[in-house]
Amino acid sequence: MTKKDLADPLAAFRDYFYHPKDTIYLDGNSLGKLPLGTAESLQEVVLKQWGQNLIASWNKDWLALPHELAKQMSHLLNGLPEEIIIGESTSVRLFQITQALVNSLQFPKTLLTDQLNFPTDLYILDQIAMQSLGKKAVVISYQSELEADLEQLKDSLGKTPGIYCLSLVTYKSGFLYPMLELNRLAKESGSIIIWDLSHAVGVVDIDLKATETRVALGCTYKYLNGGPGAPAFLYVDKTLMSTLENPIAGWFGHAKPFDFSLEYEAHNTINKMAVGTPPILSLVALQKGLSICLAAGTKALQEKSRIQTQWLFEQIELRLIPYGVTLESPRDANQRGAHISIAHLEAWRITQALQAASPQIIPDYRPDKYIRLGLAPLYTRYSDLQTTVDILEDILKDKSYLNFSHQKATVT
Numbered sequence: 001m002t003k004k005d006l007a008d009p010l011a012a013f014r015d016y017f018y019h020p021k022d023t024i025y026l027d028g029n030s031l032g033k034l035p036l037g038t039a040e041s042l043q044e045v046v047l048k049q050w051g052q053n054l055i056a057s058w059n060k061d062w063l064a065l066p067h068e069l070a071k072q073m074s075h076l077l078n079g080l081p082e083e084i085i086i087g088e089s090t091s092v093r094l095f096q097i098t099q100a101l102v103n104s105l106q107f108p109k110t111l112l113t114d115q116l117n118f119p120t121d122l123y124i125l126d127q128i129a130m131q132s133l134g135k136k137a138v139v140i141s142y143q144s145e146l147e148a149d150l151e152q153l154k155d156s157l158g159k160t161p162g163i164y165c166l167s168l169v170t171y172k173s174g175f176l177y178p179m180l181e182l183n184r185l186a187k188e189s190g191s192i193i194i195w196d197l198s199h200a201v202g203v204v205d206i207d208l209k210a211t212e213t214r215v216a217l218g219c220t221y222k223y224l225n226g227g228p229g230a231p232a233f234l235y236v237d238k239t240l241m242s243t244l245e246n247p248i249a250g251w252f253g254h255a256k257p258f259d260f261s262l263e264y265e266a267h268n269t270i271n272k273m274a275v276g277t278p279p280i281l282s283l284v285a286l287q288k289g290l291s292i293c294l295a296a297g298t299k300a301l302q303e304k305s306r307i308q309t310q311w312l313f314e315q316i317e318l319r320l321i322p323y324g325v326t327l328e329s330p331r332d333a334n335q336r337g338a339h340i341s342i343a344h345l346e347a348w349r350i351t352q353a354l355q356a357a358s359p360q361i362i363p364d365y366r367p368d369k370y371i372r373l374g375l376a377p378l379y380t381r382y383s384d385l386q387t388t389v390d391i392l393e394d395i396l397k398d399k400s401y402l403n404f405s406h407q408k409a410t411v412t
């Protein structure tokens with residue numbers, strides 16, 4: 001423990017998680033850690049609610065579960081509980097809401113994003129653009145592959161109105177957009193921005209109302225520690241939602257699904273965006289992670305994340321740049337989420353050397369030269385970062401990464 005760990009107001013939150021031995025985990029930006037108590041909750045639900053109570057559990061426990069989680073999520077993001085729905089994947093939610101916005105005819109008929117966005121977002125926008133508008137989505141290209149040129153983006157919002165989709169924190173470099181300013185510009189030109197919060201929720205102090213956000217979505221398996229494939233969330237401003245239709249008219253979006261009517265009658269709240277049966281076990285797994293995050297508070301989480309990423313940024317600059325490493329995340333903490341990306345031509349072999357070190361260090365690798373160091377303020381210690389920099393320096397100095405193969409695993 002360093003002095004900084006002793007002074008860390010969030011230090012105690014680390015005790016709410018399961019920690020594999022001799023491992024420094026810097027991949028919470030991809031898959032968060034297992035909260036203590038999650039396994040027990042799942043066991044209870046599996047054995048008692050599913051095993052014993054069987055179908056009766058729908059009325060007693062399960063039908064209310066997505067709404068309870070939506071309520072918790074509304075506290076985290078400052079939206080209203082009736083503006084949030086939990087379930088499905090981020091990809092499915094993005095498809096639903098983008099198609100619904102296009103179908104509503106309220107926005108200019110152009111879909112736009114930028115080249116920093118996550119691939120699934122690009123694929124989905126392009127598919128809807130081709131199928132519904134007969135043209136490709138516009139992908140704004142900046143001079144840098146890692147940071148948005150905000151003047152260029154603002155210029156586009158003014159000159160090319162449409163339905164935009166941006167990731168609040170970008171997956172490669174951790175670039176953070178000014179949400180309120182861009183939402184206001186969008187509104188002025190009759191546009192709308194769909195915010196993908198996957199890399200931001202749990203580490204950025206997001207206030208959907210204060211930022212005048214109309215649509216947002218994201219996954220819960222990263223900093224919310226909901227577990228592999230945890231359900232996504234979708235937020236749609238109430239007034240806007242009342243004007244939209246779900247393009248996937250599944251029975252759970254029906255006003256009275258258990259009437260089994262042959263006619264579709266949409267629910268009159270965001271529940272109309274429900275599709276099929278809620279994934280109960282995945283929802284149960286999300287409960288603890290979400291509660292821990294709420295208890296810590298997003299202001300404190302963002303504050304710690306800023307201090308930690310700044311410290312790491314400066315250490316990398318000082319000690320690793322002489323060995324061919326470059327820093328690929330924004331220098332300004334106000335433009336940065338909670339992961340720091342570095343680049344090196346041997347990034348993949350360096351990643352393997354980190355995984356083989358003692359203690360084992362787990363970052364993630366993104367083709368073809370990036371290593372992401374994800375800092376999860378709920379459980380990453382300053383001492384973890386100190387050890388990581390020390391080990392990285394040794395690996396680079398003695399070139400021990402040359403002992404590893406160029407062969408890549410499927411998930412890196």
Ligand SMILES: Cc1ncc(COP(=O)(O)O)c(C=O)c1O
Nearest residue numbers: 089090091118120167171198219
């Ligand atoms: C920014 C972003 N959007 C979307 C996704 C995809 O989410 P899902 O697999 O839930 O569809 C990811 C996955 O990592 C992501 O990082």
